[in-house]
Amino acid sequence: MKTLTGKDLAAAIRARTQAEAAAGAQPRLAVVVATADEASLWYVRSIAKAAAGVGIACDVVDLGPDAAPGRIRETLAGLSADPRVHGLMLQTPLPPGASAQELAAAIDPRKDVDGANPLSLGRLAAGLPAFPPATAAAVLALLDHYEVELAGRRAVVVGRSTVVGKPLAHLLLDRHATVTVCHSRTRDLAAVTSQAEVLVAAAGRAGLIGAAHVARGAVVIDVGTNPADDGGLTGDVDFAAVSNVAGALTPVPGGVGPVTTALLLSHTARAANRPHDAQEEAHDG
Ligand SMILES: NC(=O)C1=CN([C@@H]2O[C@H](COP(=O)(O)OP(=O)(O)OC[C@H]3O[C@@H](n4cnc5c(N)ncnc54)[C@H](OP(=O)(O)O)[C@@H]3O)[C@@H](O)[C@H]2O)C=CC1
Numbered sequence: 035m036k037t038l039t040g041k042d043l044a045a046a047i048r049a050r051t052q053a054e055a056a057a058g059a060q061p062r063l064a065v066v067v068a069t070a071d072e073a074s075l076w077y078v079r080s081i082a083k084a085a086a087g088v089g090i091a092c093d094v095v096d097l098g099p100d101a102a103p104g105r106i107r108e109t110l111a112g113l114s115a116d117p118r119v120h121g122l123m124l125q126t127p128l129p130p131g132a133s134a135q136e137l138a139a140a141i142d143p144r145k146d147v148d149g150a151n152p153l154s155l156g157r158l159a160a161g162l163p164a165f166p167p168a169t170a171a172a173v174l175a176l177l178d179h180y181e182v183e184l185a186g187r188r189a190v191v192v193g194r195s196t197v198v199g200k201p202l203a204h205l206l207l208d209r210h211a212t213v214t215v216c217h218s219r220t221r222d223l224a225a226v227t228s229q230a231e232v233l234v235a236a237a238g239r240a241g242l243i244g245a246a247h248v249a250r251g252a253v254v255i256d257v258g259t260n261p262a263d264d265g266g267l268t269g270d271v272d273f274a275a276v277s278n279v280a281g282a283l284t285p286v287p288g289g290v291g292p293v294t295t296a297l298l299l300s301h302t303a304r305a306a307n308r309p310h311d312a313q314e315e316a317h318d319g
């Protein structure tokens with residue numbers, strides 16, 4: 035069994051991003067936060083730290099866990115219109131009553147480095163240039179880095195969220211995989227996932243994927259980041275059990291997570307240097 039770590043790939047992406055960031059005006063990423071969720075705040079701190087390391091300015095705009103949806107929307111609209119800001123992301127979760135899907139429509143698609151605006155997902159689905167969510171892009175980047183063949187192969191994604199499962203299904207389809215998406219209403223999950231040659235777990239349920247869910251030799255990517263009893267993080271995959279069956283498996287931590295952060299910054303550098311790259315037809319002018 036091969037362990038597919040993300041650390042070296044993340045470092046390579048950061049090095050490339052640093053060079054790209056140094057090539058033009060300093061890129062700036064704004065992260066809007068309206069939560070007290072510890073995992074989410076950890077991610078924000080790690081984005082800010084990694085940004086500093088590659089020469090990208092990062093503004094964290096913390097509106098507090100009680101922010102009204104209108105206030106979040108106005109903040110996003112203001113940052114969308116601010117020419118100093120190249121990348122803009124709205125952190126989830128959000129306060130009760132605030133819809134990420136609705137609010138993300140206020141993010142200028144050219145600055146939508148985490149692919150959250152419904153326009154970005156629509157363009158992705160239509161095969162048009164757009165920034166995919168950094169997490170979905172990280173899964174593809176890991177598969178490419180380890181030269182995992184996708185064309186013609188059976189891929190199964192567990193999870194259908196707008197940030198991970200859905201965009202990932204489109205990215206895999208684009209690469210000519212035969213894609214099945216599972217969710218909480220899927221009957222006999224193991225019967226479906228054990229057909230996968232490439233299995234991606236993005237359900238947010240610790241240990242959901244056990245040995246019986248995995249075909250011998252399959253490549254398994256674990257997107258889950260669940261709080262563990264020891265205060266650390268654990269994935270959706272039972273690592274010990276599945277490592278006896280899978281051909282290759284990503285660890286948590288140290289797998290998809292670091293690549294996600296690196297790609298968010300890479301998208302920001304690209305948005306700064308080539309603002310029309312991702313959204314050629316979304317805006318005229
Ligand atoms: N490493 C990284 O960079 C990132 C990691 N994550 C992690 O990935 C995981 C998923 O995140 P996210 O997509 O936002 O989560 P959501 O809660 O939004 O979505 C979870 C999905 O999994 C499905 N699901 C839940 N339970 C089961 C089950 N028992 N069997 C089958 N499907 C199930 C849900 O089905 P239904 O639609 O029917 O409810 C839903 O589609 C989380 O652990 C999160 O922390 C997220 C973003 C980035």
Ligand SMILES: Nc1nc(=O)c2c([nH]1)NC[C@@H]1CN(c3ccc(C(=O)N[C@@H](CCC(=O)O)C(=O)O)cc3)C=[N+]21
Nearest residue numbers: 074077124125126127169259267287288289291292294
């Ligand atoms: N709009 C939005 N987009 C997101 O992508 C998003 C979000 N909101 N809200 C929160 C979740 C969570 N998330 C993580 C990213 C990286 C790590 C990561 O790098 N984790 C380290 C380990 C961290 C540790 O050990 O504590 C690792 O996996 O190696 C974790 C979690 C992105 N999220």
